[in-house]
Amino acid sequence: MELTTLGVFRRYEELRERLPQMPAEPMTRPVGSLLDLVSEIDVFLFDAFGVLVVGDTPIPGTVEALDALKRVGKSICILTNAATKEPQAQFAKYAGLGFPIAAGEVVSSRSIAVAAAERFPHVRNWAAILPAAAGIADLPDGIVTQASNARSFWEAGGYLFLSSKGWTPALQQRLVKRLKARPAPVLVGNPDLVAPREYGLSIEAGFFAHDLLDSVEADIRFLGKPYANAFNAAIQAANTLGIPIDRSRVAMVGDTLHTDILGGAAAGLRTVLVTDHGVLKGTDAEGLMRQSGIRPDWITRSI
């Protein structure tokens, strides 16, 4: 895969059979900002990378945009596929950058993956694919990582693939070999192929997970966007009053066609594509929408 927007787009297109189905394409309407949508939308779900931040840097005006939505009584939730950091650290990151969010308003695919591990009661010894410095307090007891205990890592009963940081082609080859020799479930806590960083695009866990699927017949499950499990978790988090939420009044705001927009639409939500700060920056967004058949309800340069 070429590490450019177009290279990543092509890889996602190759993988379409593994992604949710796009329902009927809506007519895309341009909007100046999310405030134009307040009569139609009650709950805004925000992708983080490429919408609110680039890496660890907030995109100018986004803190103010969330403040303005909160002031007019809208619910907001950050729905991110970032899984390297513990949930508490992810909340601290966005609160620390000034975003007006409460602890329950950040939903990360990491939490969804950790919850999914509970559905494998026969797996006692999980291993996490995580860099040595990452926090593990939220992970199953006794968890090991590739750096902390290599021997237990390769003998684990199941794998939580949470981060590509420190994961190498050599380690990937070894995992393929291990899964061929002795199958084990792999729960992928970040289905994304890449993420926009200050310096360009970084390869993410989803890239390696799809490579695993190409290489070995294994029980590999994706937790996070574009899969329904992510949107269900975010809607549950937003629904703190227990009143059922009308999905046609929930908008997923994101920068990636194959994760935020496809996933949001497949989950029955409305969708807003942000073009100026994430993976579509400087590309022919209209051309990519036409080619993929993935189209948002609304399109905006910035929120």
Ligand SMILES: [Mg+2]
């Ligand atoms: Mg993004």
